[in-house]
Amino acid sequence: MTRGLASLRRINPTILVFVVLLAAICWMSPLYRTPAGLLSLLQRAAPVVILSCGQSFVLIAGGFDLASGSLITLVVVACALITGGDAGWTWVALLASYGIGAAVGVVNGVIVARGKVPSIIATLGTLLSVKGIAMMWSGGAPGGYLPANLRFFGRYVWRHVPLVGRFPVAVVVLIISIAIMAWLMHGTNFGRLLLMIGDNPRAAELAGAPVRRFRMLTFVISALASVTAGILLGGFSGVSVDVGTGYELQAISAAVIGGVVLLGGQGSMLGAVFGGLTLYALFTLLNLVGFPEPMRVAVQGIILIAAAALSARRGRRI
Amino acid sequence: MSGAAIPRGGLAKFRLPLALVICAAVVYAATALGTAQGEQLSWSGVMGLLQRMVALGIVAVGQTLVLLVGSIDLSVANLISVSAVIASHVMNGNTDAIALGVLAAIAIGILVGAVNGVLVAKLKVSPLIATLGVGLVLQGVLTTSYETLAGSVPASFRVLAYGRVAGLPLAILLLIVVVALAGFVLARTAAGYRLYGVGGNVQTARLAGIRTDRFIIGAHIAASVTAAISGLYLASWLGAGTPWVGRDGGYDLDSIAVVVIGGTLLSGGRGGVAGTIAGVFVFATIDAVFNMLQIDPFLGQVLRGVIVVGAVASYTIRTKAHVA
Amino acid sequence: MSSMGAISIWTTEPEALLTMRDISKSFLGVRVLSHIGFDCRAGEVHALCGENGAGKSTLMKILSGAFPADEGTIVLDGTVRRFTHPSQARAAGIGIIHQELSLLPHRSVAENIYLGREPSRGGVVDRARMGRDARRALSRLGSTIEPQAQTGDLTIAEQQVVEIAKALAVDARVLVFDEPTAPLDVVESGKLFRVIAELRATGVAIIYISHRMREVFEIADRVTVLKDGRGMATLTAAQATPDAVIRLMVGRPISDLFPPRATRPPGAVVLQIQDGANGHLAGINLTLRAGEIMGVAGLEGSGKMELARAIFGDEPFTSGEITLLSGAAAAWSPREAVRRGVAFLPDDRKSEGLGLRQSLRDNALVVRRSLSRALALPSRGNRAPAIFDALFRKVEMRAADVDAPVGRLSGGNQQKVIVARWLAAEPRLWIVAEPTRGIDVGAKAAIYGLLRDYAESGGAVLMISSDLTEIIGESDRIAVMAGGRIVVELPPGASEEAIMAHAVHGPQVAEALA
């Protein structure tokens, strides 16, 4: 009986919050009461959710990745410059983007794991540098459009799909990304060891875990997630120089709302996913009720604190 | 029970800050001479360089205190804006209202610091999230109400930023006072010793009979007050507060970066204001040197990132422990 | 809560300085102390005994104000006290040395000793006085640790001395020692006992907790035994025979703490070191064969922990030759060592052994996971529960919930989780550092048995320990270290005096003695 209660308590409260928010959204707007409407919500939430999952790897292993927003900008700029609107170059641009992402992740990882620079500072540095590189490369204003087949992932919606009507491509990308990351976190030794590493890196090291390599990999995963989010965002909204601005804090916020504990050792992909969804649903709801924009920022702040206070209460029951 | 570890020399604490300052100063001087801008080494050139430190320096001192106690404050940037806006609103060009404006700004600082502190110490909210959240709330409230809060500081208040005493800008004196005060408290008083204790290990400090929450809250209040002072200084320097002055200035992440560059541990319990001020000096010289060398601003941004990482890595790379 | 009513019911015995009555405490709904009572007189050494997790530390934490009791009263000097903060207990004259080290590594020794009550004038610390007083407090313990030294640079034993000095610097009327000697060697322990004797003579009430039974019988005037959060009995020194105490603690007598020595002759060479040296060690020559348990004794600072870390690759040898299972072991790291079949039981289990927030399961599986492919998950499937059952039965672990965080376990059970972790990896060479530090007598016997079984099944054990009893009782050979060198190798059953002579006097004198 106590076990039953315990597992009930273990249900992530974020899911409940999300369900409540979603109910409110559906109540406010008829659009979201249809499957197509919900899917379009998912489409727009996809970048934040993917970022939140990627960020959670870093957070769970005890670090932070502040460079993800800049990396999104760099990816969009890179895609625009490489393709120059030419659909033939799309695959090259995609490959290059993931290459750039991997490189940024490795740099972050090496600075943190080998250089032992605290990740807040290390990724603050890469945030500046990556953004600077994006600006230098584009001269401050990227030339060129994103070709339609590149924007396909973030923008295209299949119409006349049985049962749901419209089905955004981004949702498929989202599901695949979540599946991969959830498997990495919960279905592999790698993911299980990350929790131990985040909790006590020294103990993990003395138990033979490749602490530095795994920590480095978390930054690579986060960076690759940022690239994916960048491709979706660029696809959804086109080229601009500040696409990624602020996404790093959104990703961290989403993860925290989902119960991932800063400084490591605790968290799950389920939480990260619902944290991202909750954050986006909140934005949508505030949009719908016509809450004045600046106050939405304030509400986001309050929600964030409340979520963290709640998970602190739960966490204290060690 | 024998054994003796190497005692810490009294000056060892200052070795890192001193090295940073000397390096930065040499680079500055070399650039000035190398680009034939020797005037930048004149008294007013150097004072101009030092004045670049004031706004960031004051708030970084407060950030040092919260980092030492094992917390962090991301709300300072928005609080700087709030303080600057409130001060110029209350003063509204009126010399008689200066005292009131200063008081209002400091009072808001105390209030915000107390909220941060209570969230962190009592509600156990992760300090990053707590102060990020409070910062967002401040930003939202400020932007919403900015139009009703317009105002400007009177000319007499601008003396704070532009006035001089015996050739030394008042603003630099203000920075010196803040640094000296914090340095004295940390290095000489029981409160300072306990602050290090709380930052080093809360449980240890508590078991040693220290009221730990009071120190955490106190450090947050101190940090917020320095942010408020920084806001006042900026209001004086700029003539009026704007709701973006803090955020655009990047005082949140910059203040953390300079503290860490100055050798204070992010996890708390070790460091001090001497290092912080050295870090601020490094940042000020970066700006000045990039200007002198006419570095492309985007390249400057890249280099700034590299310098931040490189400066911290130069002394963390030899440590054996894992960091996160 | 019930304290006010309790005054009239419980009249304190006249000679008791401190009385704890009817103390109960639960964590997360689990009751760990249930109506415990005991008293302590001025000038008495009162020992608390009990298995790991019996509740000794919890009881003392309540006494020292670290957390409040759910029920019960503390009567000090005839007044009922209720402490909600350690500062109150301290003000009432209660000093404590906690079981876990609680020092600030980045602060100086003096700053640690006076943390929270720095001598100051108008808020400004009198640093000169602090340094002087710290030096005096340390020298009282026979220590020459420099008050200005950075605490993190000290050895664990030195830190423990600082910890003791920290407690002694309070003018305490009741002084609690929660396993003070765990990281200390015999010489240092002896110095501590002299201080305790002095304190007792001046009328301080001393509560003493230790799993080293010999110490308890040596210094205690009375012994109170706890079991599963209940008080079993309080015995006078005369009543407290080892058998009686152990029977109360464990519920059964423990006839032989140590299993019989190796029955078979040692097998193939597992580890061979020739002229191994690094910053802490010099001229290390050592051969270890399958089936052997080699004990390494030495005072703190003798290099015995450094030897363990060098072999495990944590701070590898920088010169010399090290051969493990007939392969050279150069450019060695812990991961490499683990891969090659070396296990390591660290001496500081909290900071180097466990992820306290992770479950028992995850902590026990960490080595297997480290050794398996990163993208596989070997603990999946039907075998998993069986593995745990087998492992935890082997280490006599009674904890039920393998999904509970390991931080909730008592120290002894935590140690068993680490042991289980390595058993699961089936290592060839096992380096164990202080394997029974802070572990109760029942669990000790279990761990000794485990190590011997492991050796008998063909493993090799290098056992580093400050506990001479276990060195003598468990080892097949004994290496004694001093000054970063192995000064002598002694046969099994060597006397404590012989070991100490080499450990204390170092190579030259020991040879002269021989």
Next chain:
Amino acid sequence: RAQTAATNSAAVDKEFAYEQTLMSAKPIGPADKPWEQSLSTNMVDTAKYKKAPPYRVCFSNASISNPWRVVGWKVMQAEADLHKSEIASLSYADAQDKDDKQISDIRAFVTGGKCDVLIVSPHTSDALTPVVEEACKSLPVITFDRNVRTDCPVTAVRTIGGYAYGMAGANFIVENMPKGGKVLMLRTAPGIDVFETRSDAAAKVFKAAGIKPIGVEFTGADNAKTKAVVSDYLSRVGKIDAVWVDFGAMSVAVAEAFEDAGQDYPIITGEDQEDYLQKWNQEGFKGIAPTYPAYQWRTALIAALDVLQGKPVYGPDWILPQPLITSANLAQYVDPKMPPLHYATCGCETLPGYPERWGGKK
């Protein structure tokens, strides 16, 4: 970034009327060089600044953190290339959107004594006022884009203003929208002076026409957010007839939101950013582009050189014309060879390095 929003409504009305007349006024100056034109006829004498070339020009810039400023900075550099013989150096300081850094930058220029003239593009008007006054004491100063609250600069280069910008789009909507149509107003962020005046003007026009916008939303000029907001409105109200934006960077995202919803384009106002002009040209929806011309970056440098040569310049305000792009003259501005974030009123077509310098294809 901003002066405090004008609160005095009589003053607002006056400025509104003034800008309205300026929009239809004919500028003086060469017709093919709008950057040398002016709507103010007043000249200032600069004989006292006259110097022999070559000149050391110093430029304190608020930042180059958005495409408009990037385009403008390239325009200024290209203009400088035209005057290689007169300009010894163009020293640049970028304040990265920090007022306090810009103050220090200006002071360093003044202290350094290596400037013959100082051009300032202030980040915040109030904040930069005292330091500009300080600088005026030692050398001639030109401001442009935003200005400062002092008369001491030799001239302040500016365009007509935010009211003119805001009313142009709103007037177009009023004239072209079917009666009873629904207007959505999209704004960048509150509290920023130039955006405030634009939306004040539009709101005034709508009010006069009896139109009540269905909503006013802030999007932070973020494309993703703009699209989401517009989509949400479409789902809520079904059909929207016109979208007014205070900043043209959002316009294409607005158009895409309609595309993605499978609806016809409404009237979409924009700016002279190429992506909008190209989309407008391609899709043929009803559009209009008030501008904030980037050619003022040329004007500032031209004014600086004029001052050093002792030529009189328009002042104390040099009011540049503010072209309005309509479907009638769209062809003159749209250029598919230019990148999407280029600004068509750069006045850079004849400058060295065009179009590659601005990322365009030959």
